Amino acid sequence: MTPTEYPSARTALPVDLDEAAHRCLVAGFEGTTAVPDTLKRLIDRGLGGVILFTRNVRDAEQVRRLTDTLRALRPDLLVAIDNEGGGIGHLVAAGAPEVPGSYALGVVDDPALTARCADALAGHLATLGITASYAPVADVQRESGNPIVRTRAFGSDPELVARHLSAWITATEARGIASCAKHFPGHGGTLTDSHHELAVDPRPYDALDLGPFRAAIAAGVPMLMSAHVVFPALDANRPATLSRRILGDLLRHELDFDGVLVSDALEMKSIADLYGEAAGARIALAAGADQVIVAVADLRVTLECRDAVLEALRDGVLGEERIREAAGRVQRLVERYATPGGEVAVWDEGAGLEAARRAVRVPPAGARAGVRGAHVVDLFPAPHPALNWGGEDLLTEVLAVDPTATGTAVAGEPADPAALVEVILAKAGSAPLVVATCDAGLYPWQARMRDELVARRPGVVRVATGLPEEGAVCSYGRGKVNLRAVAEALNASR
Numbered sequence: 001m002t003p004t005e006y007p008s009a010r011t012a013l014p015v016d017l018d019e020a021a022h023r024c025l026v027a028g029f030e031g032t033t034a035v036p037d038t039l040k041r042l043i044d045r046g047l048g049g050v051i052l053f054t055r056n057v058r059d060a061e062q063v064r065r066l067t068d069t070l071r072a073l074r075p076d077l078l079v080a081i082d083n084e085g086g087g088i089g090h091l092v093a094a095g096a097p098e099v100p101g102s103y104a105l106g107v108v109d110d111p112a113l114t115a116r117c118a119d120a121l122a123g124h125l126a127t128l129g130i131t132a133s134y135a136p137v138a139d140v141q142r143e144s145g146n147p148i149v150r151t152r153a154f155g156s157d158p159e160l161v162a163r164h165l166s167a168w169i170t171a172t173e174a175r176g177i178a179s180c181a182k183h184f185p186g187h188g189g190t191l192t193d194s195h196h197e198l199a200v201d202p203r204p205y206d207a208l209d210l211g212p213f214r215a216a217i218a219a220g221v222p223m224l225m226s227a228h229v230v231f232p233a234l235d236a237n238r239p240a241t242l243s244r245r246i247l248g249d250l251l252r253h254e255l256d257f258d259g260v261l262v263s264d265a266l267e268m269k270s271i272a273d274l275y276g277e278a279a280g281a282r283i284a285l286a287a288g289a290d291q292v293i294v295a296v297a298d299l300r301v302t303l304e305c306r307d308a309v310l311e312a313l314r315d316g317v318l319g320e321e322r323i324r325e326a327a328g329r330v331q332r333l334v335e336r337y338a339t340p341g342g343e344v345a346v347w348d349e350g351a352g353l354e355a356a357r358r359a360v361r362v363p364p365a366g367a368r369a370g371v372r373g374a375h376v377v378d379l380f381p382a383p384h385p386a387l388n389w390g391g392e393d394l395l396t397e398v399l400a401v402d403p404t405a406t407g408t409a410v411a412g413e414p415a416d417p418a419a420l421v422e423v424i425l426a427k428a429g430s431a432p433l434v435v436a437t438c439d440a441g442l443y444p445w446q447a448r449m450r451d452e453l454v455a456r457r458p459g460v461v462r463v464a465t466g467l468p469e470e471g472a473v474c475s476y477g478r479g480k481v482n483l484r485a486v487a488e489a490l491n492a493s494r
Contacts, residue, residue, distance in 0.1 A: 013313055017320060019046035020327035021309050024285055026051050026080065026262065027302045028295040032058045035069055038299040042306070043070070048330045049078030051295050052130065053090050060094040060128060067129030067340075076334040078178075080132035082387075083121055085352070086479035088152060092390035097124050099352035100485075101477030102137055102164070103467070104359035106155035111167035113358075114154075116351035118168040122175035123347035131177055131337045134225060134262075136168045138181040138216055139188040140209040141467070147442060148193040148384075150467055151477040156188075162215035169219040175344075178337040181216035182225035183264060184251060185209075185240060194228040194270040195386050198239065205233040214255060222333055223260045224251070226289060228270035238287075239270060242280065247288030260333045261288060265295040265386075266305065277301055278308035285309060286318050290326035356481035360489050361474040370492045371461055373404040375428035377453065379446045380438035380465065380478065382412030392480045394436050394465065397487040406431065413445040421452050433457045434490060438478060439466035461490065 013021070022042065026049040029039050039050070050070060057063055067079050083089050086101020097120035105114045118136070125133060140161050141153040154164040165181060172179040186209045192199035201208070208231065213224065226241040234250060235243040241263045251257050263284045266272065271280040281292045294302040312318035376395045383389035395407035406427065414420045435453050440446040454460045462472040463486055473489055475482040 013310060017313065017323065018310070020323050021313060022046035022306065023048040023327035023330045024291050024309065024323060025281075025302065025306055026078070026291050026293045027299065028053060028293075028297050029299060030055060030297040032056055032062055032066060033069075035073065036299060038303070040073060042299070042302065043073045043077060047074070047077065048291055048334070049080055049132070051134075051293060052079065052081045053295070054093075055297060057090055057093050063091070063094050063128045063130070071129070071339075076338045078132050078330075078334050078338050079130050080134060081125070081130050082135065083125060083133040084135040084137060084152060085117060085121055086151065086477045086482065087390060087392060088387050091124070091128070094128060095124070097121055097347065097349065097352060098479065098481045100356040100359060100479050100482045101151045102154045103141070103151035104476040104479075104482060105355055106153075106160050106164055107359045107361070107476050108355055109160060110358075111163050113351065113355050114164045115167040115171040116348045117355055118171040119175065120347040120349070120351055122172040122177040123344055125177050126175055126340060126344045129340045131340055132180070132223070133172065133177055134180045134182060136165055136179065136181060137183075138165055138212040139183060139186050140212065142189040142209070143191055144441060144467070145191045146188060147191070148195065149188045150439065153188055158209050158211040161209075161212045165212050165216050166219040169216060169221045173220060176337065176341045178222045178333065180223035180225050180262065181213060181221045183227035183229070184213055184224045184261075185227065185231065185234070185246060186213075187227045187229055190229055194239075194264070195268045195384075198270040198274060199227075199229045201229055201231050203233065208233065210255070217255060217257050221259065222337070223262055224257060225262050225264055226284075228264050228268055238283075241271065241289065242275070242283045242287050244287040252288060258329070260290045260329050262291040263289050263293055265293045267294065267296045267301065268386075278304045281305035282308045282312045282318055285326060286312070286322060290329045352479075352481045353484065356475070356479070356485035357488065359476050359482070360485045361468070362489055363471055363473065371432040371434060371490055372402055374398070374402075374407075374432040374434045374461070374490065375424070376405055376407030376434045376436070377424055378407065378409045378436045378465075379440075379449060380411055380436075381443050390480065392478060392483055394463065394483045394486065397480070397483040398434075398490060400484070401487050401491045407434075413443070417445055417449050418452075421449055421456070424453065425456060428457070432459070432461065434461045434463060436463035436465055436486075437469070438464070440469065463490070
């Protein structure tokens with residue numbers, strides 16, 4: 001037990017203000033059954049919420065026991081998770097419904113179908129006792145070189161994104177689950193992943209994509225999540241998460257949002273490396289955030305953030321009125337969403353695959369798609385460390401519909417791509433060759449391997465599992481149903 005787990009004379013505050021400060025924190029933790037003692041003490045002092053990750057998930061029954069255990073400690077504790085769908089989620093082991101990523105839903109452009117997919121995800125959360133989802137993504141995919149938004153967005157048209165956001169939020173609300181539109185005021189215009197370094201969106205104010213966030217607010221979204229992105233047109237000095245101009249003047253006053261504004265995770269390098277998590281927590285709350293997420297499992301980081309907030313309150317650096325306002329918003333949120341509802345109505349299990357099938361695009365006549373007995377080469381980047389990956393690959397889905405197929409799945413740049421090309425050609429023999437890439441424009445090794453295979457074996461069928469590529473069969477995502485739908489297209493007769 002560390003000394004920071006106790007209120008010291010230097011940081012002692014009135015009990016109600018201490019509880020209000022704890023309300024402003026969301027903590028990650030390690031474990032699938034037992035609740036760490038440090039987390040129990042934080043919950044006892046008023047912790048606002050916890051965020052679950054793959055590390056907390058073994059199966060559905062276990063997750064429900066865990067959420068029940070957490071609420072037994074404090075009934076108004078918000079239990080949240082990232083649950084975007086399309087392979088971006090942490091509940092694969094708990095039987096999460098298979099739905100495509102947002103971009104595929106935007107390609108289909110059927111808001112009612114988007115609502116059915118969102119309803120399935122929300123219904124599943126309700127059965128697990130999870131009542132807050134940090135989704136959907138409200139970003140607009142603007143930059144071809146953006147490394148983090150891409151198929152997580154509904155598309156590149158703000159109006160399309162807005163209508164699908166509204167459908168998602170409305171469906172989630174109907175299940176009694178709190179949704180969260182992210183990442184305000186948009187991460188789609190950057191060329192940097194804020195998980196790794198500070199991102200900047202250089203566009204002028206009138207070019208920023210605020211429309212989807214306005215639509216989310218109009219749809220009654222109860223939470224927004226801030227972006228660790230600098231917008232020089234709004235505030236040249238600080239990322240949105242730490243900017244009073246963006247969180248206060250823009251979001252609260254111009255956009256008139258009075259729900260809970262939660263930060264993206266403070267351990268992301270864009271905050272941690274430049275400010276430190278503890279200072280980031282203090283500055284974000286002062287700027288207008290209502291909750292800050294400390295998603296890392298090491299609770300010592302959460303304690304450091306908590307202590308920085310208490311110290312700032314004691315010294316008057318952080319205003320008591322600001323923390324009470326934030327805690328009040330959190331309290332209204334938990335009164336509405338913290339307690340799971342009763343019996344959960346069934347959801348449409350087939351909505352995700354229907355959407356994925358409707359999203360697949362095959363090149364015009366003259367380009368082959370239907371192939372049986374092919375050797376399938378699936379090239380894709382190594383999984384993102386902050387986003388769950390359920391182990392999906394195209395070869396597995398092709399084998400499910402064509403047992404005569406063979407193939408090679410390559411997750412991340414191989415040590416010797418040229419040698420691997422020779423191995424692939426030898427294994428393929430005379431079989432038809434299918435080469436799938438995922439955002440080859442971002443990962444030159446994929447483009448080089450694809451181009452070499454195409455040059456060596458004319459007639460290769462190309463597949464794109466990320467953003468679309470000309471001349472390729474396109475899935476618009478790598479969720480399991482996206483890959484199954486592509487596998488079916490490859491197996492179809494032409």
